Amino acid sequence: MKKVFPIFAVLTAGLLSYALYQALVAAPTEQTMGDVQRIFYYHVPSAWTAFLLFSINFVASVWYLIRRNTAADIVALVTAEVGVVFCTVVLVTGPLWARPVWGIWWTWDIRLTSTLVLWLIYVSYLLLRRFSTSGQTPVLAAALAVFGALDVPLVYFSIWFFRTQHPQPVIGGGGSIDPRMLHVLLINWLAFLCFAFLVCWSRYRLERLQRDVEETQALEALLDPRSSVR
Amino acid sequence: MSGESRAVSGVTRATLAKDIRLEWRSKDAINSMLFFALLVVVVFAFSFDPTAEESRQIAGGLVWVAFLFAAVVALNQTWAREIRNQVLDAYRVSPAPPNSLFMAKALGNFLFVAILECLMTPLFIVFYKLRALGPGWQLVPVAALGTWALVVNGTFFAAMSLRTRSREIMLPLLLFPISIPALLAMVEATTIILSGDGRARFWIVLLATYDVVFTTASLALFEKILDAE
């Protein structure tokens, strides 16, 4: 298990570099937007990865509520954190793309707006985890994750309808996509998925270790003959 | 089954009646909140010039943001009395179903916030010279569904925030993001009804769906939350 990690890391680095080259050089230049459109190859895969991570978070949270399995709780925590990181990337690259193309920093584009709401929900999830002093924080967090997941379709529909009433520019363009561009997009997505997996794996190991250490520290405090806890 | 549901509604009614009685007798929460509601409207009237044409267009949003603030203040003290008197432990060991406790709290909050809204609305109408150019009666279901949306989640998150540092800020931190679709629906529906421009039906249906989804979720998960404290 330990040996797989470095090998996988090197492969991922290679894949990311290749994907970067594809995005910046090999992909055809878009006609209307020019080179700025290449942000698309980082913006969209990050969004897809974030959504996937949050879906895993939902499954892990439900699993925890049913089985009270520690591993599920850690998976939920890890996917939420890494998901927020990817969401942040989407929220930063989106305006950087919108500004040169439409002259505005923000637009109620459905993907961008949904990502903003998701980001807010999961940041509040992480804050609950950090500020909760209850011994049963995982249960509370899992409940919040379920609420967040239930909210997602409602968020999507409300923004969708809002946009039909108040038309806005669409980042990323509607319509069909050039197959060469689709190819580059998918390569970048695969690369980021591998990267996300590596990051989640590392974070998981860190969390596991952290909890073991805390348990040991607690035991040590109880058993310490010098302590006054008797 | 009917015996069980009778027990649930019985406990709910008893708890709700107790809460109302206690509030009525002490009046401390009511008075400060009434004054707070008035303050909010006045501050808004100073901040968003009521005579400006733009202000009338965003009045729908202003009203709901004001209601939201009032709701948060009301929600923050939902469980305050229970914590002070260690009532929650008693509930946990009693055979009373936890759902009835939740419903009692949520209904109590709903009543409370509804009263605040009824008091703030005439002030808003006066300051902003509001007039419903669309079907005014639709504002009632919008207000009811919207208030319930805020209150049901707010009561649940208030329970979740009981054992957190900075409890008072944790409630809005958790409530606001999840409430965004409902808030959007409330504001859009209100604006449509006030301006008479378009149909609010989609937003009302969305609010109703939101209410059903989150009431179910709150009732399903409340027991786990109660045990977790």
Add this chain to the structure above:
Amino acid sequence: MKFLYAAYAATWLIHITYLLTVARRYARLKREIQDLKRDLR
């Protein structure tokens, strides 16, 4: 285009920042493990 490079740079900046926080927590944890090993001897 400036925005293109800014976007790619920002992406990696965000990812690297997160990885650094993970690494820092890991370093702190290793120190705590050393302390524990010492105390338990």
